[in-house]
Amino acid sequence: MVMAYFVESFWGERNNGFDVLYHNMKHGHVSTKELADFIRERATIEEAYSRSMTKLAKSASNYSQLGTFAPVWDVFKSSSEKLASCHLELVRKLQELIKEVQKYGDEQLKAHKKTKEEVSGTLEAMQNIQNITQALQKAKENYNSKCVEQERLKKEGATQREIDKAAVKSKKATDTYKLYVEKYAAAKSDFEQKMTETAQVNLFSICKANTIICTVSALLTYNFPRSLEKENTVSKLNKSVPNLHSWL
Template sequence: MAPQKTSTKRESPASNSPCRRPDTKDTKITINSVTFPLPSSAPEQPLLKPGDWSYCDYFWADRRDPQGGACLPGFEVLLQKQLKGKQMQKEMAEFMRERIKIEEEYAKNLSKLSQIPLAAQEEGTLGDSWAQLKKSLADEADVHMKFSAMLHSEVEKPLLTFREHFKKDMKKYDHHIADLRKQLAGRYSGVEKARRALADRQKDLEVKTQQLEIRLSNKTEEDIKKARRKSTQAGDELMRCVDLYNQAQSKWFEEMVTTSLELERLEVERVEMIRQHLRQYTTLRHETDMFNQSTVEPVVQLLQTVDPAKDRELWVKEHKTGEVRPVDMDI
């Protein structure tokens, strides 16, 4: 992947890594089998995705695990972020489940209260208002029961079922990148072994050459040629091992970029999904308030029509015992 040029600087891992293993070259350093340029000997590297704070630009170096003390690969930090996000999502779903339980219990209690026959014998316009108030409790209970059902289907359930195969996918990514990193470490070990072998061959050639020059040995020029040939072969082997190492590192680099961008996409998808369903929660809550308000409106309207004079008229008409008033008795 060809990086785009930008003035944004990338911090060199060589300057602050606790897992540093210096290379023999003075322009580069190898840290846990990964080769980085030294900041003092290389031009600044442009970011792959400048301005995005992308995963693929900031997790190349390893860092020491504060709990275990071991070096933690940058990719492992990304995986832990994903796993934490999944756990937070699960806990949000559990929170919604508790909210649903509260709504269901509240609805049941409202329905039960609406059926209690207290003050059922109140008459007239006030009695009508009181009856409507009790009915509004039953209507409100129905609203809250529907709200709890919609919370389950439109918020809780999606939070629980989103990324059902998440752990399996994360394990696949983890094993893939870990295998490439293991291959890279093996290639680096091969380079170190080949470098030591070359040093031994060069030292042997130098010793034999010196012995021949000062005639301290019966070694012939044929022995020198043989030593020189072995030294050349060792050099060729080192070049081959370095080439294999660079190929392995290039493959690891490409897969790190691809996979970290995929994790980045999944995290954006998770956040957007949660935001969408939390907004749905607020919408449902607002609608519930509106429906609750609608159950109270008839009560409000009837209370405005409560008229003590009218109630007295109705009661008198129903319960009167006679309209003729007493008069004085005649003698």
């Protein structure tokens, strides 16, 4: 069974991968519903086609079965009936597939609710470290700016009052920078700890998703018209050729 884990996918620029993966899972049930609706519509169309083909096959009995084209009527009636049967069988398979997709969607919702509870702390830690990282960068830029300003005033021979004023600003910027360095270290430690705990959280088994994909693939390659042609139309019409020639 193939499983997907956050540990394999959460990495990303500024640790955004975890958030993206989580929200993709959150909205996964939407795409599941869309798929189920599409398959349901396809089944409705196939069923309507099957009924129309059955009606057409029955109408063949209303025409004259005598004369040159008697074998042709027989072929059309038989092939239409079998084609209707094949499409009806496809409807049955599509309806089964809809049930599987809906079941998958229900399990997906349950998995999301469970995962939401398990990773809520990690999401909070991730948002915290992102915010602190931004604040740390601003504090660093401000610190560098104030230090450069203080040195510039000293080199240019500014008054002591101006230098002292710049020194106060520089010290304040230094303290703020140190504070955010400490906050970042604590946030980073908390984030890594929570991420380690969350890393093994199972997002959702994609085994059923693979099964659904394989089923759809099999249905799309269900080439029943060709098999009908080989089995019925060609062989029966070939057999009728001598009879047709006898009337010429």
